[in-house]
Amino acid sequence: RKAISDGYQLLIELGAVTAEHALTPIGEQLARLPLDPRLGRMIVAARDEGCLHEVLIIVAALSVQDPRERPQERQGSTDAAHRAFADDKSEFLSWLRLWQWYQQQLEHRKSHRKLLETCREHYLSALRLREWHDIHRQLHEFTAEQGWRENQVPATYDAIHRALLAGLLGNIGCKTEDSAHYLGARGGKFLIHPGSPLQKKAGKWLVAGEISETTRLFARCVARIEPAWLEQVGAHLLKRSWFDPHWEKKAMQAIAFERITLYGLVVDPR
Numbered sequence: 001r002k003a004i005s006d007g008y009q010l011l012i013e014l015g016a017v018t019a020e021h022a023l024t025p026i027g028e029q030l031a032r033l034p035l036d037p038r039l040g041r042m043i044v045a046a047r048d049e050g051c052l053h054e055v056l057i058i059v060a061a062l063s064v065q066d067p068r069e070r071p072q073e074r075q076g077s078t079d080a081a082h083r084a085f086a087d088d089k090s091e092f093l094s095w096l097r098l099w100q101w102y103q104q105q106l107e108h109r110k111s112h113r114k115l116l117e118t119c120r121e122h123y124l125s126a127l128r129l130r131e132w133h134d135i136h137r138q139l140h141e142f143t144a145e146q147g148w149r150e151n152q153v154p155a156t157y158d159a160i161h162r163a164l165l166a167g168l169l170g171n172i173g174c175k176t177e178d179s180a181h182y183l184g185a186r187g188g189k190f191l192i193h194p195g196s197p198l199q200k201k202a203g204k205w206l207v208a209g210e211i212s213e214t215t216r217l218f219a220r221c222v223a224r225i226e227p228a229w230l231e232q233v234g235a236h237l238l239k240r241s242w243f244d245p246h247w248e249k250k251a252m253q254a255i256a257f258e259r260i261t262l263y264g265l266v267v268d269p270r
Helices: 002-013 025-032 037-049 052-062 072-085 092-107 112-121 126-145 157-167 227-233
Strands: 172-175 182-184 189-192 205-213 217-224 239-248 253-262 265-268
Touching (some): 002 037, 037 052, 037 126, 052 126, 072 092, 092 112, 092 126, 092 217, 112 126, 157 205, 172 265, 189 205
Antiparallel strands (some): 172 182, 239 253
16 A cells, blocks of 8 residues: 555656646656656656756666666775766766767767777777667657657756656755755755765755665755756645735735745745
8 A cells, every 4th residue: 555655646746646646647648658757757847848868868767777887896996987077066967978989889880899989988888878778769769759849959957857756756955054964855865975076066956866874864866956947846745824914005915925845844944
């Protein structure tokens, strides 16, 4: 029963069903996508945001095991090699840079042996890169069959991350003032994973591709976001409360301030 209840809660979060468990138009579209519903929601949002090209690459990456290898005895070398793909604000955009690099290797028509050697030099798994490529091809073909067109002009940071946010509203976090911890949805508390290049510069608000527990609760694959996006993407989940009612002489009416929260996090305090 708990698993079914959790499943419904996820579908409500994604806007796929109503609180009464009735299927929504978004839910009907997700039902046709052969994907985890979170990833499917990102694709549907990307179509509407005009960033389908970029989000298909990122979703395919999130569907496979990370191709970046990090041997314990060579962490310094691997970090230096992977830094070439890093982005200052978003680890999701690192996937786009890595994808571009991989496409260049394929276009140069290197032999299989040479490709393996190049991947090893950059601490990358050629097998997982190939799997990522295959998943992307399948997603590309499926969305084309649906008549969804990929954008020809590069999408903006805002559009890409609003689309990703549509599938990851439960993985948001807000920085606490007195520690390195982030307050998460429903009272959770987590740290950015030590291996992240954004560990010390992720900003006040972030979204994570995954929040998992090892020795502590860690967020992996994080990106900076704007709280205003939460009001837009998570409009169906917002809670509103009003405070400090008073008489406004100029308007000649009683007014109050509004506080907006999402999963217990204050998105707009006043």
